[in-house]
Amino acid sequence: MADHVLALDQGTTSSRSIVFSRDGRAVAQAQLEFPQFFPQPGNVEHDPEEIWESQLATAKQAIARSGLDASQIAGLGITNQRETTILWDRDTGKPVANAIVWQSRVSAPICEQLKADGLEGEFRSRTGLVVDAYFSGTKIKHLLDSVDGLRARAERGKILFGTVDSFLAWRLSGGRVHVTDVSNASRTLLFNIHTRQWDDDLLRMLDVPRAMLPEVRSSSEVYGETDASLFGTSIPIAGIAGDQQAATFGQGCFAAGQAKNTYGTGCFLLLNTGSEPVASRNGLLTTIGWQLGDEVTYCLEGSVFVAGAVVQWLRDGLGLIENSSDVEALARQVDSTDGVYFVPAFTGLGAPYWNSDARGTIVGLSRGTMRAHLARAALESIAWQTRDVLEAMQQDSGQSLDVLRVDGGGTANSLLMQFQADVLNVPVQRPVVQETTALGAAYLAGLATGVWNDPSDVTANWQLDAEFAPSVEHAESVARYADWKHAVEQCMA
Numbered sequence: 001m002a003d004h005v006l007a008l009d010q011g012t013t014s015s016r017s018i019v020f021s022r023d024g025r026a027v028a029q030a031q032l033e034f035p036q037f038f039p040q041p042g043n044v045e046h047d048p049e050e051i052w053e054s055q056l057a058t059a060k061q062a063i064a065r066s067g068l069d070a071s072q073i074a075g076l077g078i079t080n081q082r083e084t085t086i087l088w089d090r091d092t093g094k095p096v097a098n099a100i101v102w103q104s105r106v107s108a109p110i111c112e113q114l115k116a117d118g119l120e121g122e123f124r125s126r127t128g129l130v131v132d133a134y135f136s137g138t139k140i141k142h143l144l145d146s147v148d149g150l151r152a153r154a155e156r157g158k159i160l161f162g163t164v165d166s167f168l169a170w171r172l173s174g175g176r177v178h179v180t181d182v183s184n185a186s187r188t189l190l191f192n193i194h195t196r197q198w199d200d201d202l203l204r205m206l207d208v209p210r211a212m213l214p215e216v217r218s219s220s221e222v223y224g225e226t227d228a229s230l231f232g233t234s235i236p237i238a239g240i241a242g243d244q245q246a247a248t249f250g251q252g253c254f255a256a257g258q259a260k261n262t263y264g265t266g267c268f269l270l271l272n273t274g275s276e277p278v279a280s281r282n283g284l285l286t287t288i289g290w291q292l293g294d295e296v297t298y299c300l301e302g303s304v305f306v307a308g309a310v311v312q313w314l315r316d317g318l319g320l321i322e323n324s325s326d327v328e329a330l331a332r333q334v335d336s337t338d339g340v341y342f343v344p345a346f347t348g349l350g351a352p353y354w355n356s357d358a359r360g361t362i363v364g365l366s367r368g369t370m371r372a373h374l375a376r377a378a379l380e381s382i383a384w385q386t387r388d389v390l391e392a393m394q395q396d397s398g399q400s401l402d403v404l405r406v407d408g409g410g411t412a413n414s415l416l417m418q419f420q421a422d423v424l425n426v427p428v429q430r431p432v433v434q435e436t437t438a439l440g441a442a443y444l445a446g447l448a449t450g451v452w453n454d455p456s457d458v459t460a461n462w463q464l465d466a467e468f469a470p471s472v473e474h475a476e477s478v479a480r481y482a483d484w485k486h487a488v489e490q491c492m493a
Contacts, residue, residue: 002074005446006062006235007438010055010080010164011243012101017058018435019066019073020442022451024461026435027068030061037098042105045098048086051164052171056230063231070231075222076172077239077445079246079437080164082187085139087150087212088167090160093175097147099164100139107138110206114138119205126192126199128277128286130354136163137189141206157211163187165240166214172237174227180214181240182296186288191216193277193288196296219245219290220444239444243437244268245289247407248299250440251431252462254455257399259390260436263410265312266350267304267386271393271401272297282392283352290444292455300396302351302389307382308410310344314378320371328413331379333372339364341384341487342377352392353492361491382410383420384484390424403427407436414468421468423477432463 004027009016013036018029032054037045063070083102088095100106111131114120120131129135140161144151153159162170166180185191185198190208192199198213217223219241225234241249244262248270251260256274261267270289277286277298289297311327314320321327341363343349348356362377394400403426411417411430421428433439446452470477 002072003451004066004068004073005442005449005451006059006073006076007442007445008055008059008076008078008168009243009435009438009441010051010078010168012081012103015051015054015058016438017055017062018438018442019062019068020439024433024439024458026433028062028065030058030065032058044101044104046084046101048088048095048099048167051099052168055168060231070233070235073235074451075236075238075445075449076226077441077443078165078168078237079241079243079441080168080184082163082184082242082244083134083136084164085136085143085161086164086167087140087143087159087161088170090158093170096150096159097143100143102134104139105133107142108133110138110141114205122205123189123202126194126202127189128186128193128279129189130285131189135187135189137202137206137208140208140212144207154212155209159212160214161212162214165242169223169237169240172226172230173224177224177237178214179217179223179240181217181219182288182291183219183242183245184240185216187242193286193298218292220292220448222448236445236449238448239441239446241290241441241444244270244301245287245299246440246444247437248272248440249290249443249458250436250438251405251407252455252459253405254459257401258405259393259401260405260407261386263307263382263406263408263416265307265309267307267382269302269304269386269389269393270299271397271399273300273397273399274298278397280392280396282395283354284389284392284396285351292447300393302392304382304385304389305348305350306344306346307385309346310342310378310381313344313346314375320375325412327375327379328415330372331376331415334370334376337364337373337377337380338366338368340369340373340377341484342374342381343487343491344378344381345491349488349492351389353488355492358492361487363487363490379413379416380419382416383423384481386420387423387481401426403429405429405431407431407434414466417466417468418471421470422472423481425470425474425477427470428468429464430466432465
């Protein structure tokens with residue numbers, strides 16, 4: 001019986017593929033980076049062909065390294081950088097332009113016009129999102145408006161739109177499958193998260209032809225099969241979820257009130273709110289986590305723009321450290337920041353502030369401030385920003401957090417993890433398997449193909465690597481948080 005699953009983890013800077021066994025263990029993996037293009041300040045693009053070629057190459061490498069035959073792979077799951085927008089020709093399968101990456105601000109003028117027209121409330125109430133260039137819908141409109149003749153071709157059904165998951169599914173299936181799942185659809189500004197359908201009014205507001213759009217399916221079902229020429233045999237394509245939703249699933253956050261935080265270049269905190277969407281009054285996004293069968297799970301999400309990137313800045317911008325991993329040892333040279341607070345708003349502030357005019361600010365400097373104080377303040381900024389998001393989540397949902405599950409590269413920093421537990425006053429749990437994004441995609445595919453029976457199998461596989469318990473008086477944490485909020489106010493001023 002085929003009891004392994006292949007996960008394709010298509011990220012912003014690299015493509016990874018991992019083969020997982022039934023116990024949730026990574027058997028083999030491969031990873032390739034691909035180029036980033038910056039045609040103008042604030043604009044970020046990828047070549048879709050390089051996304052495809054790197055992802056296919058890593059999939060073949062991972063299967064080869066596993067020692068398995070492709071026929072022993074029960075299913076394939078896809079997880080992806082969300083919101084990145086690709087348009088391609090229905091007949092040839094060739095992209096008609098570079099992919100516009102989620103980070104790109106190229107469609108910001110379109111967003112400003114929508115707001116000026118008083119339409120933001122409509123988008124917010126139907127999609128759970130803010131009107132921002134982050135999301136796919138305005139990127140589609142930008143391409144249709146700026147590429148000669150493209151809109152007319154799209155209206156005739158000759159041009160297809162997809163986020164990266166859809167493009168990969170199309171290519172993997174030899175052009176037989178044009179699908180996405182509810183988690184990716186919910187990030188487009190075109191999808192009504194209440195009716196779970198593409199919304200005709202939103203399509204009209206953004207002037208996007210319905211004929212372009214993929215079919216929206218659940219996150220765990222067999223959508224089709226890979227073309228036999230790719231791997232020597234057909235593999236069921238059986239799971240799709242956006243990267244942060246997949247990580248939440250891989251962490252086993254199946255009950256309302258459970259949350260995970262991913263520490264990467266930025267931070268992405270997702271809180272499971274159950275079977276009903278919770279509208280945010282505090283600057284968060286309401287999003288679909290996943291759908292199993294007819295059952296939909298909703299989440300609140302908060303994005304911190306700069307987390308690990310602040311450590312990269314200490315390394316590359318200031319030269320304080322040689323390697324990113326050196327920051328913990330430097331920060332441990334002092335017992336506190338000595339009153340220094342660092343708000344790393346290099347590109348503005350994300351949730352819950354959504355202030356694009358804010359800029360990075362360091363307050364509390366004195367003659368005694370040393371490199372180690374700045375390093376510690378930089379690490380603490382990641383934890384403080386996470387608390388900002390969690391405070392907003394708890395206010396919106398009315399749920400209190402019992403424990404925070406964490407993943408991503410930043411979790412290797414034990415000083416940061418301990419401070420995070422102190423700041424939140426809840427235990428922080430780091431799992432044994434850190435590849436939770438790919439693991440979530442694998443679980444979704446394996447549930448659809450019989451490798452796992454139900455989410456309880458996922459829960460049984462989850463193993464704790466380390467738990468960080470709060471170690472300071474809560475009153476001290478509250479006082480320091482007030483100082484952090486004051487620093488944020490100065491940053492926005």
